[in-house]
Each structure stands twice: as structure tokens, then as C-alpha cells.
Amino acid sequence: MKIIERNGPLVMGILNATPDSFSDGGQFNNIDAAVNQGKQMIDDGADIIDIGGESTRPGSERVSVEEQIERVVHIINAINETKPEHVEISIDTTRSKVAEAALNAGASIVNDVSGGNDDPDIINLCADKDCPYIIMHMLGTPETMQNDPVYNDVVSDIKKFLETRIEDCIKAGVDKNNIVIDPGIGFGKTREHNLVLLKNLKTFVETGYAVLLGTSRKRFMGSICSVDTPNELIGATTATTALAVNTGVKIFRVHDVKPNRQAADVAWAILNS
Numbered sequence: 076m077k078i079i080e081r082n083g084p085l086v087m088g089i090l091n092a093t094p095d096s097f098s099d100g101g102q103f104n105n106i107d108a109a110v111n112q113g114k115q116m117i118d119d120g121a122d123i124i125d126i127g128g129e130s131t132r133p134g135s136e137r138v139s140v141e142e143q144i145e146r147v148v149h150i151i152n153a154i155n156e157t158k159p160e161h162v163e164i165s166i167d168t169t170r171s172k173v174a175e176a177a178l179n180a181g182a183s184i185v186n187d188v189s190g191g192n193d194d195p196d197i198i199n200l201c202a203d204k205d206c207p208y209i210i211m212h213m214l215g216t217p218e219t220m221q222n223d224p225v226y227n228d229v230v231s232d233i234k235k236f237l238e239t240r241i242e243d244c245i246k247a248g249v250d251k252n253n254i255v256i257d258p259g260i261g262f263g264k265t266r267e268h269n270l271v272l273l274k275n276l277k278t279f280v281e282t283g284y285a286v287l288l289g290t291s292r293k294r295f296m297g298s299i300c301s302v303d304t305p306n307e308l309i310g311a312t313t314a315t316t317a318l319a320v321n322t323g324v325k326i327f328r329v330h331d332v333k334p335n336r337q338a339a340d341v342a343w344a345i346l347n348s
Contacts, residue, residue: 078122078163078184079207079255079285084320084339087123087165087328088116089291092146093130093138109150110157117162120336123184124158125328126151126177127167131188131213131262133221143173148180155181165209169193171200178204186287186328188213188262190240202248209255209287209326210240214263224263230275233258234282241284255326257287266295273315280323289328290315291335306330313338321346 078085092109113124128146129138138146151164158164165184166177171194174185178200186209191198201208212233214224226232237256244254258272258279269290279286290296291312292305300311309331316327316335320342329335 079252079325081122083343084316084324085122085326086120086332086336086339087125087287087326088113088119088121088332089328089330090116090124090126090150091130092126092128092150106149106153110153113150113154114157116332117158119332121162121332123163123165123326124154125165125167125184125186126154126182127186128173129168140170140172143168143170144176147173148176151177151180151182165207169197171196174200178206183207185209187211188259190236191243195243198244198247198249201244201253205250205253207253207255208244208249209257210237210244211257211262211287211289212236212259221263224265224268226268229264229268229271230278233272234278237279238282241282251284255285255287256282257289257328260288260290261293261295264295266298269293269295273318276319276322276324285325286323287326287328288315288319288324291329291331309334317342 090109090113116124126147128143155164163184164182165186166174166182167186168174169187169189174197184207185201187197188211190210190212241254245251256279260269260272292308296308296311297303302308312329313334316338320339327335327339
């Protein structure tokens, strides 16, 4: 898709239409609040608005397909009516029926934190719709992912998973230029796993596929900075954004668009000076 081919880093603003997300649950789960937040993120420089109706915080419980659709479709419709043409909407879901409803409402990207594990039909949907598909790695489910996660080698294990999923997507007919990979920072990883992944982001970039990074306000950074409140980790998030631009990461999924837009743009300017 053309947005992935744009020059420079892309910023994806997180819009959780949920009552229980780890950082902003309950803030944007009505249409007016969600649309206003979407507009603000666009004004702050977001290239993509990522809308989700199911929390994936550690320990969260599943939300039905019907409830997810009810939460997100009206918001997608409303934002789609007013957004500038250069801004895209993505749907954050692991369910093909939710993704289909969202795409029909105006979304154009599917962001699947299960990497196709929850619902393999989501891959076929993305092939049929010829839309970008973001494959993320998660160990287990949100309910279980932080229960003592173990890897033989965290970088090679996750790279192997993503490569297998890429093969599945291509076999299903997904255009290779529509595939984005995400190592899944914080999803079934210890603090040390997350740090090793961040140190080795170039390994994922070298696959030749666009890479998405999602560190925004994540708990592992709080343990480093001695901070318990997620929204106090804006500076920590921008540090990972700037460093990751230097490795070739393409998309940055963040709550705080403006500071991360600035971090990405300055890092990109330095890289290309």
C-alpha cells in the first residue's frame, strides 16, 4: 500500500475504544471523545489512527466480536468522514469479522496482535481486500502472556515465527508489499527480552518487510525509570522512537503523537544529513 512506501517514518496514533486498556481505558469509548482524540492526533502529525475495541493489556479478558464491532464501527465511520486524505485508519483486532466490518466502515489496514493465531481467516480477508496486514508476535494470549515467558533465543524465535507467518500470508495471496511485522514488545516478554529485542531491531528490518514498533508507555520502561504511572513514560517512549528510526523501523504505534512525531522527524533528519 502506498502509505507504507512513503519516505520517512510513520506515526500511528493509538485510539482505544475500550473501558479497560492499560493506559487510557475508558477515555475514548464514546464517539465524541474518540473523534476529538482522533482529530487531535491528526493535528499532532499522525499518519495512521489505530482503533481497537478490545484491550490486550496483561490479564485482560476477551471481548465478543459483536461487542468489538459495536465499539469501533461508528467511530471509524465518523473519523473517516472528516480525516484528511493522507491519513489512514487501521483496525486493531484479531478477529476477521471485526476486521471486515471495520474495513467496510472506512479502515484500510488490519493490525493483528495475534499474528493470525486467533483467527486464520483474517489473513484471507486481507488478501481479498488487498490491504496492509500487520503481523505481531505474542507469546500465548493477553490473559497468560506474562506468566513466566521463556524463549530459546528471543530474537531468533520471534523472527522465525514472523517468517513463518509471512509465508502463510503470501500463500494466501497477501501482497508482500502489504505485509508489516511487529516483534510485539511487552507481549509475552520480560524486561530483558524487550531490551534485547530493541537492541536487535535491525534483525527484523533486514527481512525486507516494514517493521512496526510499539513501546508506548510500556511497563518495562517504568521499571527502568522508577515510574509506576504509564502516562509519565512519554520521554522514555520517544527515546525508543529515535533509536529505532536509526535502525530502519518504519511505523511507530504511540499514545502521544506530537512528541513521538518530533522524535521521529529529528532522528530521520539526522540519519539523512
